Amino acid sequence: MFISTAYAQTAPAAGGGDMMSSLASMLPLLLMFVVLYFIMIRPQMKRQKETRAMLEALAKGDEVATAGGVLGRISALGDQFLTLEIANGVEVKVQRSAVVQVLPKGSYK
DSSP states (O other), X not given: OOSOOOOOOOOOOOSSOOHHHHHHHHHHHHHHHHHHIIIIIHHHHXXXXXXXXXXXXXXTTOEEEETTSOEEEEEEEOSSEEEEEEEXXXXXXXXXXXXXXXXXXXSOO
16 A cells, blocks of 8 residues: 555666776766876975975075074084084084075074
8 A cells, every 4th residue: 555566677788888988987086186186296296306405405504494493504514414503602403304494694693
């Protein structure tokens, strides 16, 4: 009375399917990857390249800011460490990777 009659549906034809439909189903995934690459991955790689170039170009006398907020003038350079003069006669040894910005000449006094 309240239950309707259920009829069996015919099964789809067995076969490899349509090549176009499988490509169309993968298209959104490929499109998302392309968008992700141009929005996230490519700018991050560019930023890393710029940071690496900035760290390699450091020279004695450059005025820099570190990740901890310390400002100073480079007084000595090493392969992994550099010495910052943060005040007259006060020097601090920091890792090169801690430098986040090279300041314009004369901005640190």
